[in-house]
Amino acid sequence: QVRLVEAGGGSVQAGGSLRLSCAAAGITHTRDSVNCLTWFRQTPGKEREGVAAVDIDPSRTYYSNSVRDRFTISLDNAKNTIYLRMNSLKPEDTGMYYCGVRPGSYCDSLFWHQLSFYKYWGQGTQVTVSS
Secondary structure (H helix, E strand, O other): OOEEEOOEEEEEEEEOOOOEEEEEEEOOOOOOOEEEEEEEEOOOOOOOOEEEEEEOOOOOOOEEEOOOEEEEEEEEOOOOOOEEOOOOOOHHHOOOEEEEEEOOOOOOOOOOOHHHHHHEEEEEEEEEEEE
16 A cells, blocks of 8 residues: 655745655655656645656656746655755745655656646645745
């Protein structure tokens, strides 16, 4: 059974930084068993939106325009943990952050943020950025 546990959320002032983590169990990431690992965020009344994605190939990362150059996603395969380093945080970054896994697929530029492709989800961690 696949289990994803997010941590690292909190309250910060604008301009601050946070590092989120998503510890995975029950799933492995190899070149023969590839998965797309993605951070999404959601605010009340809005659809969950893709923030950043990575797979076993660290050169294959994708970011939404709103976070590019401020956020960095990474995978520590030895720890089976996905990280999201968030710098220069803005109030509009506030939301519940979820990690999702699209099993059996590399991340791709067209569909990495497509919700319907994701099978496994964590419970989320709240990020609040005050101005």
